[in-house]
Amino acid sequence: MTRIMLLAILILACPAMQCAGQRVNSISKKLKRTENQAATSHSEPFDTIPAYDGCIRFSGYEKTLRATKETVFASNMLEERDISAITFTITYTDNSGRLLHKRHLTVHQEIPAGETRKIDFPSWDRQMTFYYSGSPRPRVSAIPYDIVMEADTILLSRDI
Secondary structure, three states, rough: HHHHHHHHHHHHHHHHHHHHOOOOOOOOOOOOOHHHHHHHHHOOOOOEEEOOOOOOOEEEEOOOOOOOEEEEEEEEEEOOOOOOEEEEEEEEEOOOOOOEEEEEEEEEEOOOOOOOOEEEEEEOOOOOEEEEEOOOOOOOOEEEEEEEEEEEEEEEEEOO
């Protein structure tokens, strides 16, 4: 009986030993990087720069009481470069100036030089109790708020 158990264990263990022995590193150690590969791997298709006054303009912000998204128009004020993404900060305050919420968003949106694009992003008001003071006043009781939008960083497309 013990011989049969020993034989069964050996039979089951043999395939596991063969699998471990068959492992071979298939990557050749003689491979070398070519000059073309080295040059292309370091150039990235974008430039990230801090946003300065006058490079981007936000306008037309809107968020109604029951809206699940917020909308704003972003204008690329740069004359020669296209924008691929914008990182900005939105500060939400009530009518007396108290801070309600503050968040940082990164939105990937192609904005050609000198043009304007509409940007939609999820609303911060998940309970749908606030409305933007510049939007139409709702018929039901709701809390108005105001915003300040500041661009932090812009990602510029690199012309290659």
